Amino acid sequence: ATSAYDPNNIFAKILRGEMPSHKLYEDADTFAFMDIMPRGDGHCLVLPKKPSRNILDVEHDSLAAVMRTTQKLARAVMKAFSAGGVTVQQFNETAGGQVVFHLHVHIIPRFEGIALKP
Numbered sequence: 001a002t003s004a005y006d007p008n009n010i011f012a013k014i015l016r017g018e019m020p021s022h023k024l025y026e027d028a029d030t031f032a033f034m035d036i037m038p039r040g041d042g043h044c045l046v047l048p049k050k051p052s053r054n055i056l057d058v059e060h061d062s063l064a065a066v067m068r069t070t071q072k073l074a075r076a077v078m079k080a081f082s083a084g085g086v087t088v089q090q091f092n093e094t095a096g097g098q099v100v101f102h103l104h105v106h107i108i109p110r111f112e113g114i115a116l117k118p
């Protein structure tokens with residue numbers, strides 16, 4: 001079973017403006033900013049504004065908005081970094097590799113022959 005949403009997680013603080021971030025995009029339902037420990041050039045994150053822990057509890061409207069913004073940003077960062085491809089990644093619960101418990105999608109521009117940093 002999953003736990004309740006913690007309103008004091010680091011991304012909730014970024015969304016409330018209590019913590020700084022390098023913002024890339026914002027609309028009524030989503031927010032995107034650069035990852036602080038990028039696994040490659042242009043690594044950024046897309047979040048729903050509505051509190052949800054991960055893909056297991058998110059509402060459909062919020063999920064749809066996140067994926068629309070993910071597509072926008074994937075296209076934009078690929079172009080901005082002249083990347084050959086883009087990796088879209090998303091982790092759920094500790095066993096699934098999740099560290100911050102506010103739903104987020106990773107967007108990482110990719111280049112032929114260049115592996116992601118661990």
Ligand code: 5GP
Nearest residue numbers: 010021033034035036037091097098099100
């Ligand atoms: P995940 O939960 O997806 O496994 O990992 C959380 C991701 O958020 C990591 O890629 C990490 O570098 C990033 N991250 C953690 N804390 C911060 C922060 O305070 N600011 C930003 N911009 N990114 C963060």
